[in-house]
Amino acid sequence: MGALALSQSQTMTASNTTEVAGTVGGSVTFHSHSTDGNTDGNVSLWFFGNEAIVTVASNDPRPVIFFKDNFKTRFAVSENGLALTISQLRMEDAGTYSVIIGDKRSTFTLRVFKELAEPTVTCEAQNCSGGSCSSSLRCSVPGAGLGNVSYTWDQPWAEGPLLPLNKSSWDKLESLTCTARNPVSSSSVTITNPGVLCAGNSTHPPSPGAHSGSWIRIGAVAGVEIASLLSIFLVYYCKSRGF
Template sequence: MDVFWIPLLATLMLLHQTTSASDNTEVIGVLGGSVTFHSHNPDGNVAFWNFGNEPIVTVVFEDPPRLIFFKDKFQTRFAVSERGRALSISQLRMEDAGSYSVTINGKRSTFTLQVFRRLAELTVTCEAQNCSDGRCSFSLRCSVPDASLGNISYSWRMRDQLLAEGPMLLVNESLSDKQEILTCGVQNPVSTMNVTVTTPMVLCPGANSGSWIRIGVVAGVEIALLLSIYLVFYCKSKGH
């Protein structure tokens, strides 16, 4: 750093410590993507950018702007624009999440960055089943394998009809008999994914066998009834 800038930087740091109340902006980023923080403060001659309490860069509003980076780690993925009133981060990492701020002429603007992964995998499994009196009901669970995806919302639909919100869906036999396609939709702050289940009973073999038991019982009763009718007519024909 030039000797000329040492006293000036000390003065600027002193001014930086006396700031007015700040406004906060929520910013959402995608892992591997990029974000930009914009300060709309038109005043001042210098901007102080910080990550928490750690200085990132000081920008003196010259033409071109003069940059004073405090740490090497910020020089590869961080860049300033709009003469220092905007800060961009590329190739976002999970550890980039946190609070950023810029102070210009004693006025501070803060930005809370959240970084999320995109949804990449979605599975549907049979969670539980209950069969009694030849009838079965079962529960399907829609889930994602990664817990670091942020706040996730779930919904279950049949065509355009919303059946349930949340990862679990209770399927009774009246619903499964319709042979409708079920769709689980999952959403986090940066992506959306859907999975369809065309034959939900296949996921729960016990429920499927329960239906066959019920069908077998009904068929057995019908056969017994036909046999009884046949025996009645047979006996009458023989004079018994």
Template sequence: MDSKHNEDCSNCSSRKPPNVLVSDPSYEGRLSVPAENYSLQITSLRMEDTGTYKAQIITAPRIIDRHFLLRVFKQVPEPTILCDSVTCVPETCNYNLSCTVRDGKEQVTYGWTRPAGGAVVSIGPILTISQGPRDAHLAVTCTAQNPVSHSSTTASAKDLCAAPTSAPASSLSYCHVKGLILLLVLGALSARIIVVHVLPSRDQRRD
């Protein structure tokens, strides 16, 4: 990744190879000024290279001081879509989704689209959508980007958020479980009564 600044050399009498003096030893071998365009070029950028730089350009008969602001950004990693909450009523579910990246969050912006048509759904890390039975399987795409890169993730809201089961199904399941527990308790009590009555009779026969 390079950072370039082009200098206007229309008044230069000739294009001689420039002499570059680097005051910071950490930039030795990484800073150059190509003769063909006299641009300031820094290679092998690192995050700690972010900052303000001063360049002194000496061209007879004058000396020009220039300041440059350099910002270095990481490649945006693949974002993660999470389900924050879901509420369902008959025929409709409301989903709240959030999109995040694990690092490199400096100046990261987020946007949501539908993969089918590419239409923008929302801007920002939070998405709130309502879906019915017919479109419950539709997916959404979250794109995270900074000034130099972007990355996307696509997911289905229904797959991320497990919708609660309906009330009738839950009541029926609860009744079945309650009935099984009651049968087990009655069975245990019956077995205990039989043991209590049989054991004394055996003891009497031994006597």
């Protein structure tokens, strides 16, 4: 513990911060910015925030001391203490890591993200008027912990997750591909016959008289049925009277 107190009291002459992105379930390795190596009696001391993780002494053999048992399962040091590896990454591993070697400190900001699943493409509300229809296809990957997700289409007029689409071009496009990307992964989906997605979402307003026409047809059917019932009634009535 004396090495810990000594290292924390040192005045730092250099400080560099490196951004690192990791994938849930994967691993990352931080490499110290120090070019002098862990020599001349120096001690490598790694931190997660303000919590000490592990220390590596420079004497031979180099003892490795973890400050908590839970760090031993997924944390490992290498390169004589100049590198720290975290395996089986979890979302809660995100944060600031640092290593002090002599009078130098290296700092790392770890961000942990989930890998993207295959995107889903859906048709936005479609409007039809004046004999033409327009709609938009939306590409999305639902879920938390994905970070900043960007979307691209294989069409020059598309920007972001929405792809404007006119009905006149439905039959001209045999397929469309959307690609989603986040800091640790990318995923694509290709749909064929994109017009099929929007075919059932048209908002055609009912034409004038459409409802009245339906009522006329219903009235005509009802009239025929009533006439048939009257005929049957008259036949039984006449037989009962002996006509």
